[in-house]
Amino acid sequence: MLAKTDAEGVRAHNRRVVIDQLRRSSVSTRRAVSAATGLSVSSASAITAALIRDGVLIEIPDDERGLKRGRPERRLGFEPSAATVAAVKIAVGEMAVRVSDYAGQPLAYVHRTMTIADLDADRMVAAIADLVREAEALVKRAGHPKTERLTLAVQGKTDAEDGRIVWSPAMKHRDLVVGPKLAQALGATISVCNDCSLMPEGVRWRGGTNARDFAFLFIGFGVGMGLRIGGRTFQDGTNSAVEFGHINHVPGGAACRCGNSGCVEAYAGDYAIWRRALGRPASEIIDRRISDAEIHRLAEDARKAPGDARSAFEEAGIAIGYGLGRLFTIIDPLPIIFTGVGAHAIDLMEPAIRKGIAESSIAEQGADVPFSVEEDVDALVFEAATNHALAGIDERFARSPGRHAEAAE
Amino acid sequence: MLAKTDAEGVRAHNRRVVIDQLRRSSVSTRRAVSAATGLSVSSASAITAALIRDGVLIEIPDDERGLKRGRPERRLGFEPSAATVAAVKIAVGEMAVRVSDYAGQPLAYVHRTMTIADLDADRMVAAIADLVREAEALVKRAGHPKTERLTLAVQGKTDAEDGRIVWSPAMKHRDLVVGPKLAQALGATISVCNDCSLMPEGVRWRGGTNARDFAFLFIGFGVGMGLRIGGRTFQDGTNSAVEFGHINHVPGGAACRCGNSGCVEAYAGDYAIWRRALGRPASEIIDRRISDAEIHRLAEDARKAPGDARSAFEEAGIAIGYGLGRLFTIIDPLPIIFTGVGAHAIDLMEPAIRKGIAESSIAEQGADVPFSVEEDVDALVFEAATNHALAGIDERFARSPGRHAEAAE
DNA sequence: CCATTTTTTCCGAGGCTTGGAAAAAGTCTC
DNA sequence: GAGACTTTTTCCAAGCCTCGGAAAAAATGG
Incomplete structure (x- = not known):
C-alpha cells in the first residue's frame, strides 16, 4: 500500500536529500548542496539553516582563506556532538x-x-x-x-x-x-x-564504489556475502543473510561445520582448505580455528609447486565458482569484491572460480565479472x-x- | 542519489496513491478513497475531481439504489477508454x-x-x-x-x-x-x-494474495520462477529473470536443453520427467514437445504403482527441493505457488521437494513453507x-x- | 575608495493538503 | 407532504514548502 504525502513529507524528504548529499562529500557549501541536489539555492539555504538550528549541522570555519573573489563560502559539516x-x-x-x-x-x-x-x-x-x-x-x-x-x-x-x-x-x-x-x-x-x-x-557514502550492483564475498573462517542490488543493500533490515557459504555445492559432499554436507564453505572455508591441503578426509569435522598465518603458509606452498595445497585452493575456487554461477542464475551477474584471508589467495583461485561460474551458469554468463580485493576486512x-x-x-x-x-x- | 521533491512531486505521488487504491477495490467512493489512503476528504475529492477532468476516472451510475439515508455516494471507477x-x-x-x-x-x-x-x-x-x-x-x-x-x-x-x-x-x-x-x-x-x-x-491488485513475499514456481515445458520480495516483483524491469530451472543441481549431471548439464530443469522439466519415466539415458537431449496429456498419463501411472514413472516424479521433486533449498540460503524462505502442468502432479513430488529443501538448506529451514497451486497458468x-x-x-x-x-x- | 564578483538571505507568489463550514441529495417521521 | 435528520461532497481560508528574483553581505581588484 502506498502512503500519501504532504508538505511535511516534502520537508522530511528534502532534509533527507540534503543530509545524504553531505554524507557523500562531507564538507560542502549551501550552493554546492543546491547544485548537487537540484533544490533551489533558497531552499538549500532554508533547509541547512533549519538543520543548523536543530543542531544537526554546523558551519565549519574556513581555515585556509581561498584566493577567490566574491563573498567567501561558508562550509557546512555535521555537528559531531549531535x-x-x-x-x-x-x-x-x-x-x-x-x-x-x-x-x-x-x-x-x-x-x-x-x-x-x-x-x-x-x-x-x-x-x-x-x-x-x-x-x-x-x-x-x-x-x-x-x-x-x-x-x-x-x-x-x-x-x-x-x-x-x-x-x-x-x-x-x-x-x-x-x-x-x-x-x-x-x-x-x-x-x-x-x-x-x-x-x-x-562503502555507502564512499565516492569510489559507485556501482549500483556489486557483492562482497568474504572468504575466511566462513564464507559469506553482502549484496548491493539497485543501489540498496539487499535484505538489509530483514532477518535474512545471504548465506552464500551454505549454498549446497554437491549433494552429500564434504562435511560442513553447519552440520550439513556439501556446502560451499565445506570446500572454500579456511578449515576446508586446510583439511584438503593436509590430505584429511572430507568427512572430518574441523573444530579448531585456523590462523591466517597457516592459510598464508598453505598459499605459499601452493604457489611453489603442484600438490595437495594447490589442489585445495583449486577445489575451493570451483566451489565458489559454482556458488556464484548458481547465484548468477537467480540475479544478474555483478562485480565481486573479495575480502577476508582467502582474498589474499585469490591468485590461486581465480581461474577455478571463473571455470566454476562458466560451468554452472547459463551460457557461461558472469564468468567475466570483474574481481577486486578489499584488504582490511575489519x-x-x-x-x-x-x-x-x-x-x-x-x-x-x-x-x-x-x-x-x-x-x- | 536521492532526488528532491516539491509540490508537484506531492501531487504526482498522491495521484498515484489514489489510482493504486482504486486498482485494489475497483469501485469506490471519494470518502472510501480518503479513508483508505489517509488523505483528507477534501484532498481525495480534489484529486479525484482532477482525475475525472483528465479523463482517467469516471463516476459510475449507481444501478441499485442503496437503502441508506444521507446523500448517496458517487461511485468511482476507471474510464475504460482512457x-x-x-x-x-x-x-x-x-x-x-x-x-x-x-x-x-x-x-x-x-x-x-x-x-x-x-x-x-x-x-x-x-x-x-x-x-x-x-x-x-x-x-x-x-x-x-x-x-x-x-x-x-x-x-x-x-x-x-x-x-x-x-x-x-x-x-x-x-x-x-x-x-x-x-x-x-x-x-x-x-x-x-x-x-x-x-x-x-x-496478483498485484488481487485482494487475496496479500503476502508481501511469495514465489510462483512454474513446472512445465521448462522450470521458471517469479519472485515477490518486500511487496515488489523482484528485478522487474531489469534484464534478469530468476532462471530457477537452470540453477545447477548436480555438477556434470543430466543433459539440459539449455546446453548445460545438471540443471534443475534437466530433472524437473516435462521432457526430463518423460525421459526418466521411459528409462531413456539422462544424456539424451529431448527435442520434441511433451504434451500435457502425456504428463498427466505418466502421473496416473506413478500414482498406481512404484516404477520408473514414480521415480521420475520423485527425482524431479528432489531437484526442485535442492533448488529451493539453495534459494532459501540466499533469501528468506517464502510460500510457493506452483503452476504449470507439473503443478497437477504436486502430490507426487511434494514429499521429495520437502526432503530436498531439508537436505540443502541450513537447519532444514524452509522445508515447511506453505505450498499452493494456481490452476490456470495461461x-x-x-x-x-x-x-x-x-x-x-x-x-x-x-x-x-x-x-x-x-x-x- | 569604488567597482566587481560570488555567496547567502529575504520576500512575494504559487501549488498542495487540511479542517471546518456550507451545500447537496437522499431517507425518515409525523 | 413538509420538515428533520443523515451522509456525502464541495468550497474556502490557512498553513507549509519550494521557487525565482531582488537585495544584502563579504570579500578582491584596480
Missing part, C-alpha cells in the same frame, strides 16, 4: 567496539580477547554492555552524548526484528535474543546484523556498522520537527 | 494477444498456432504486429484508443532495457531485438519480459502482462499535468 553511535563486532574469541561521533569520526576503540562461545543471552548482553560502557567512558570527557544507536555485526544468522542471533559459528547457544535487553541496558536502539550482509554499507565491517547506525540517526533528524515546532517553543 | 493495453504471450508453436481497456476488462483475444522457432527479429516483429492489429480491429468499433502499451511475455531470458529476447527455448535465433521495431510498427511502448518473472504482477500470465502494462499507464496519468495545466489551455 549524536554518538557504536559499532560492535563479535567473532570467535573476540569482541570489539568502535564508538564514533555524528560526523563518523572514531572516538574510541576497545578490543577484548575473550571466550564467547559459552555465553548465554544474559551474559552476552552483560559483556557487550560492559565493553560499550568502557568505550563510552573514554568519550565522556569530550562532551559527547550517550550512544544513541548501536549496530552489532556478528557471524552467522541474525533476526533483525527480534534482535536475535539465530545461530553463529562463534557461539554454542542458539537463538540468543540480545536486542531488547541490550537496548534497556544501554538506553540505545540496537540493530543485530550479519557481518557480511552489512559490508556494502561500508575496518570494512566497523565502517559498515557505523554507517548503518548513522543512517538511523540521519533518518531521525530528517523527520524531526524543524523550524516550525522550534518557533513554537 | 487507454488500451495489450498482453502478448509467445510460447512454443503459438502466439496470443489479449487487448484490454484501462479498467482491465478484456476487449479482444486472438490466438494463433504457428511455427515461431525459425522467425528472425523482423519476421517476429511482423507476426506480433499483425496479431495485435487483428485484435485491435475487433476493438475499433467500441471506440477505444490505439494500444498504448504492450507487454510481451516470453519463455527464456529477456533484456527489458533493449527490448530483446536474449534466448528462448521457443526460438532458434538468439538476441532478437524486437522492442524498438515493434514500438515503431504499433506506435506503442513495448516491454519485453520473461513470463515467469511477470507472474507476481498477476490466465495468470495474461493477467500479469496486462497489469504490468496498466501500471505503466497509471504512472503516466499520475505524472500528467492535472488541473493547473488544464486551466492554462
Whole structure:
C-alpha cells in the first residue's frame, strides 16, 4: 500500500536529500548542496539553516582563506556532538567496539580477547554492555552524548526484528535474543546484523564504489556475502543473510561445520582448505580455528609447486565458482569484491572460480565479472556498522520537527 | 542519489496513491478513497475531481439504489477508454494477444498456432504486429484508443532495457531485438519480459494474495520462477529473470536443453520427467514437445504403482527441493505457488521437494513453507502482462499535468 | 575608495493538503 | 407532504514548502 504525502513529507524528504548529499562529500557549501541536489539555492539555504538550528549541522570555519573573489563560502559539516553511535563486532574469541561521533569520526576503540562461545543471552548482553560502557567512558570527557544507536555485526544468522542471533559459528547457544535487553541496558536502539550482509554499507557514502550492483564475498573462517542490488543493500533490515557459504555445492559432499554436507564453505572455508591441503578426509569435522598465518603458509606452498595445497585452493575456487554461477542464475551477474584471508589467495583461485561460474551458469554468463580485493576486512565491517547506525540517526533528524515546532517553543 | 521533491512531486505521488487504491477495490467512493489512503476528504475529492477532468476516472451510475439515508455516494471507477493495453504471450508453436481497456476488462483475444522457432527479429516483429492489429480491429468499433502499451511475455531470458529476447527455448535465433521495431510498427511502448518473472504482477491488485513475499514456481515445458520480495516483483524491469530451472543441481549431471548439464530443469522439466519415466539415458537431449496429456498419463501411472514413472516424479521433486533449498540460503524462505502442468502432479513430488529443501538448506529451514497451486497458468500470465502494462499507464496519468495545466489551455 | 564578483538571505507568489463550514441529495417521521 | 435528520461532497481560508528574483553581505581588484 502506498502512503500519501504532504508538505511535511516534502520537508522530511528534502532534509533527507540534503543530509545524504553531505554524507557523500562531507564538507560542502549551501550552493554546492543546491547544485548537487537540484533544490533551489533558497531552499538549500532554508533547509541547512533549519538543520543548523536543530543542531544537526554546523558551519565549519574556513581555515585556509581561498584566493577567490566574491563573498567567501561558508562550509557546512555535521555537528559531531549531535549524536554518538557504536559499532560492535563479535567473532570467535573476540569482541570489539568502535564508538564514533555524528560526523563518523572514531572516538574510541576497545578490543577484548575473550571466550564467547559459552555465553548465554544474559551474559552476552552483560559483556557487550560492559565493553560499550568502557568505550563510552573514554568519550565522556569530550562532551559527547550517550550512544544513541548501536549496530552489532556478528557471524552467522541474525533476526533483525527480534534482535536475535539465530545461530553463529562463534557461539554454542542458539537463538540468543540480545536486542531488547541490550537496548534497556544501554538506553540505545540496537540493530543485530550479519557481518557480511552489512559490508556494502561500508562503502555507502564512499565516492569510489559507485556501482549500483556489486557483492562482497568474504572468504575466511566462513564464507559469506553482502549484496548491493539497485543501489540498496539487499535484505538489509530483514532477518535474512545471504548465506552464500551454505549454498549446497554437491549433494552429500564434504562435511560442513553447519552440520550439513556439501556446502560451499565445506570446500572454500579456511578449515576446508586446510583439511584438503593436509590430505584429511572430507568427512572430518574441523573444530579448531585456523590462523591466517597457516592459510598464508598453505598459499605459499601452493604457489611453489603442484600438490595437495594447490589442489585445495583449486577445489575451493570451483566451489565458489559454482556458488556464484548458481547465484548468477537467480540475479544478474555483478562485480565481486573479495575480502577476508582467502582474498589474499585469490591468485590461486581465480581461474577455478571463473571455470566454476562458466560451468554452472547459463551460457557461461558472469564468468567475466570483474574481481577486486578489499584488504582490511575489519575496518570494512566497523565502517559498515557505523554507517548503518548513522543512517538511523540521519533518518531521525530528517523527520524531526524543524523550524516550525522550534518557533513554537 | 536521492532526488528532491516539491509540490508537484506531492501531487504526482498522491495521484498515484489514489489510482493504486482504486486498482485494489475497483469501485469506490471519494470518502472510501480518503479513508483508505489517509488523505483528507477534501484532498481525495480534489484529486479525484482532477482525475475525472483528465479523463482517467469516471463516476459510475449507481444501478441499485442503496437503502441508506444521507446523500448517496458517487461511485468511482476507471474510464475504460482512457487507454488500451495489450498482453502478448509467445510460447512454443503459438502466439496470443489479449487487448484490454484501462479498467482491465478484456476487449479482444486472438490466438494463433504457428511455427515461431525459425522467425528472425523482423519476421517476429511482423507476426506480433499483425496479431495485435487483428485484435485491435475487433476493438475499433467500441471506440477505444490505439494500444498504448504492450507487454510481451516470453519463455527464456529477456533484456527489458533493449527490448530483446536474449534466448528462448521457443526460438532458434538468439538476441532478437524486437522492442524498438515493434514500438515503431504499433506506435506503442513495448516491454519485453520473461513470463515467469511477470507472474507476481498477476496478483498485484488481487485482494487475496496479500503476502508481501511469495514465489510462483512454474513446472512445465521448462522450470521458471517469479519472485515477490518486500511487496515488489523482484528485478522487474531489469534484464534478469530468476532462471530457477537452470540453477545447477548436480555438477556434470543430466543433459539440459539449455546446453548445460545438471540443471534443475534437466530433472524437473516435462521432457526430463518423460525421459526418466521411459528409462531413456539422462544424456539424451529431448527435442520434441511433451504434451500435457502425456504428463498427466505418466502421473496416473506413478500414482498406481512404484516404477520408473514414480521415480521420475520423485527425482524431479528432489531437484526442485535442492533448488529451493539453495534459494532459501540466499533469501528468506517464502510460500510457493506452483503452476504449470507439473503443478497437477504436486502430490507426487511434494514429499521429495520437502526432503530436498531439508537436505540443502541450513537447519532444514524452509522445508515447511506453505505450498499452493494456481490452476490456470495461461490466465495468470495474461493477467500479469496486462497489469504490468496498466501500471505503466497509471504512472503516466499520475505524472500528467492535472488541473493547473488544464486551466492554462 | 569604488567597482566587481560570488555567496547567502529575504520576500512575494504559487501549488498542495487540511479542517471546518456550507451545500447537496437522499431517507425518515409525523 | 413538509420538515428533520443523515451522509456525502464541495468550497474556502490557512498553513507549509519550494521557487525565482531582488537585495544584502563579504570579500578582491584596480
